Amino acid sequence: MALESYFRDYFYSPNKYIDKFIFVSKFALRKHLQNKPEFTSKAEHLYNFYPLLSKSSPNHKKGDYFLYYGRLSYEKGLKTLLNAWINLKNLKLKIAGNGPLKEFVQKEVALNSNIEYLGFQTGEELNKIISNASFIIVPSEWYENNPMTIIEAYSLGKPVVGAEIGGIPEIVKHNKTGFLFEPKNSRELEKYVSMANDLDENQYYLFSKNARKFSEENFNKEAHYNKLIKIFENLVQ
Secondary structure, three states, rough: HHHHHHHHHOOOOOHOOOOOOOEOHHHHHHHHHHHHHHHHHHHHOOOOOOHHHHHOOOOOOOOOOEEEOOOOHHHHHHHHHHHHHHHHHOOEEEEEEEOOHHHHHHHHHHHOOOOOEEOOOHHHHHHHHHHHOOEEEEOOOOOOOHHHHHHHHHHOOOOOEEEOOOOOOOOOOOOEEEEEOOOOHHHHHHHHHHHHHHHHHHHHHHHHHHHHHHHHHHHHHHHHHHHHHHHHHHHHO
């Protein structure tokens, strides 16, 4: 693969044949340009859109549990999440998903009455679980790009407690649409979960409204189409 890469760059450089690179997060754009600064004039940022946004009804009421949903794996920060919950005995945590850490999660659930494992969820049932939550937690420890978890949560008016890594901090606005914590830092995650839990109904309503507004401004399909077609029109001109 290395030989192929060098051969391609020397004889058939993508810079000669590609007019525009579109990245779904500003983080991904910056990361690529670190190694290929010559692509700067050809790089554009455009968030993914969420096709169900217009059909999603936001729930601005504060739920009585926190929610993690997605793949149950090391890089998603499950161990950091569960370590944080050791000192959060008075708060409910629900976990939905499947993956290699499923048995680990089930063992932790058996030892903690305030943690519930819901198994793999999808469709309307998952939407209901998200909508009735207080905050969604995204404790990833690898580079996330433009996480659908956050996009779906925002569409339902649910703020997020997310790790400050990859593309997460550009869509989770600290103290506005959620909270950011240092990746792998369970004590800091615990701190911000507690802060999220202490929000009164009015404060929570503002977080929820901000989350939904961010999704309407950045993830709706009409705005995505307009930005995408503008890129093409500029190239044609």
